[in-house]
Amino acid sequence: MNRKNDQAMMSTEGAFRADLLKPDRSRSEPLYRQIVQRLRDAIEQGLLRPGARVASARTLASELGVARATVELAYGQLAGEGYLLARGQAGTVVSPRLPPRAPARADRGIPRSPPTLAPIGAPPPFQLGIPALDAFPRKLWARLAARRIRATTIADMNYGDPAGYAPLREAIAAYLRVSRGVACSPAQVFVTAGHRASLALVSRALLAPNDQAWVEEPGYPPTREVLRGEGLRVVSVPVDAQGLQVADARRRAPGAKLAVVTPSHQSPLGYSMSMARRLELLAWAQHAKAWIVEDDYDGEYRYAGHPLPALKSLDGQDRVLYAGTFSKVLHPGLALAYLVVPEPLVGRCTQAAGVASNGCPQLAQAIVSDFLQEGHFARHIKKMRLLYARRRTMLATELQRAFGEAVHVELRGGGMHLIARFEGLGSDTAMSRRAQAAGLHCRALSERYAGKQALEGLLMGFTNIASQAEAHRLVAKLRDALVVV
Ligand SMILES: Cc1ncc(COP(=O)(O)O)c(C=O)c1O
Numbered sequence: 001m002n003r004k005n006d007q008a009m010m011s012t013e014g015a016f017r018a019d020l021l022k023p024d025r026s027r028s029e030p031l032y033r034q035i036v037q038r039l040r041d042a043i044e045q046g047l048l049r050p051g052a053r054v055a056s057a058r059t060l061a062s063e064l065g066v067a068r069a070t071v072e073l074a075y076g077q078l079a080g081e082g083y084l085l086a087r088g089q090a091g092t093v094v095s096p097r098l099p100p101r102a103p104a105r106a107d108r109g110i111p112r113s114p115p116t117l118a119p120i121g122a123p124p125p126f127q128l129g130i131p132a133l134d135a136f137p138r139k140l141w142a143r144l145a146a147r148r149i150r151a152t153t154i155a156d157m158n159y160g161d162p163a164g165y166a167p168l169r170e171a172i173a174a175y176l177r178v179s180r181g182v183a184c185s186p187a188q189v190f191v192t193a194g195h196r197a198s199l200a201l202v203s204r205a206l207l208a209p210n211d212q213a214w215v216e217e218p219g220y221p222p223t224r225e226v227l228r229g230e231g232l233r234v235v236s237v238p239v240d241a242q243g244l245q246v247a248d249a250r251r252r253a254p255g256a257k258l259a260v261v262t263p264s265h266q267s268p269l270g271y272s273m274s275m276a277r278r279l280e281l282l283a284w285a286q287h288a289k290a291w292i293v294e295d296d297y298d299g300e301y302r303y304a305g306h307p308l309p310a311l312k313s314l315d316g317q318d319r320v321l322y323a324g325t326f327s328k329v330l331h332p333g334l335a336l337a338y339l340v341v342p343e344p345l346v347g348r349c350t351q352a353a354g355v356a357s358n359g360c361p362q363l364a365q366a367i368v369s370d371f372l373q374e375g376h377f378a379r380h381i382k383k384m385r386l387l388y389a390r391r392r393t394m395l396a397t398e399l400q401r402a403f404g405e406a407v408h409v410e411l412r413g414g415g416m417h418l419i420a421r422f423e424g425l426g427s428d429t430a431m432s433r434r435a436q437a438a439g440l441h442c443r444a445l446s447e448r449y450a451g452k453q454a455l456e457g458l459l460m461g462f463t464n465i466a467s468q469a470e471a472h473r474l475v476a477k478l479r480d481a482l483v484v485v
Helices: 003-012 031-044 057-064 068-081 138-150 166-179 195-206 221-229 246-252 275-288 343-356 362-373 376-406 428-437 468-482
Strands: 084-086 092-094 189-192 212-217 233-240 258-261 291-295 320-325 337-340 407-410 417-422 458-461
Touching: 031 068, 057 068, 068 084, 138 362, 166 189, 166 320, 166 337, 166 362, 166 376, 189 195, 189 343, 195 221, 195 258, 195 291, 195 320, 195 337, 195 343, 212 221, 221 233, 221 258, 233 246, 246 275, 258 275, 275 291, 362 376, 376 407, 376 417, 376 468, 428 458, 428 468
Parallel strands: 212 233, 212 258, 258 291, 291 320
Antiparallel strands: 084 092, 189 337, 320 337, 407 417, 417 458
């Protein structure tokens, strides 16, 4: 953004002057945190409205007499909190998704709560399953995208392969071989528009209406919904610390033709499926001529030791379809996932993919393919693993500090959320309702069960908590919402 535009931005806001953000150097609080606090206040008080541009980091830094990196840090944090939205070359704006506030006088008291966000847009605090959007390498992404757009050929504008863009399929196969122990050829990889599309493809290619499908209890609700929508009979099977209880499943629905499981990191309890259960499940599938979908949605994120090899890596009998997604390792706005099918199923799945759609947008697939092939993906995952481990500790520490003995925080080997079990604060659904009313998107564990028998707790995403100070602020807000005095 150039200087002229910056000045225009500041003056269009009328009441707002950049010097209101000037940090106080006599205070011990870091300068960037003071800027974060002041900008947040300005937005909450309506001095900066949704959609308004804020000055470039360079300009604001020079007006405030601070380093540009200080302003960039502040902008990064506010973007992570959903107040600001970086739009690359077009500059940074106040998130247009924030509800409008009445303009207020600059000297009005500081409101205590962040805004309630619309469901689509920047992730609200504790939202589950969203990667750290503030840490996504947007500049690099923009460069790769621009390069692809500049090089557009006639062929790029034609219909693509419904099974996916060939170089991306190659890159996924290479990645899975090295990182997840899954040996497959590019022809076995189908690029889809997300987990739901992968499940729909499996159902259409391999199953018949009224076939029974085992799903985990508790589980990921969209899995149940999609399978039901595809005309299957869904059978919920309880999970314990070893994963899906295969013997129980066989009693409940001996003729099932499909099992959908999350072996690396059970959704939402976080357990890894034991080797004994993995082998038991594979033996069942072989014997029953049934299929297993391995939903490996966040298997990359383990904070102790290496990521576990996929169940697919043990599949000597070609019964496992491996479902991965870019929603967790890149971002969900891409709407790209993939399904790896056993070699003998390539023909049926190719046909089903061609009937279902024209495939996914070629441009997005090409950018992801470059991102993988040029080594950025592996680096990004490594960085995110370290970042999430830190952010998880920040949240766990603040919960422990704020609630003391009244909370038990469950941290498993990996994942993007933790489970907090509270004593004496009511049911988890009531707690989740109170938290949501305060703009905090904690979810009730019991809602992940289809049946009545349910464990309780709050599921809390930590990936978008940008700092210890933010963790402190959000947990204090949660305590205010939950603890009725
Ligand atoms: C258990 C589970 N599977 C799969 C997905 C990924 O879904 P998608 O590719 O549709 O974003 C998620 C996302 O939250 C999930 O929690």
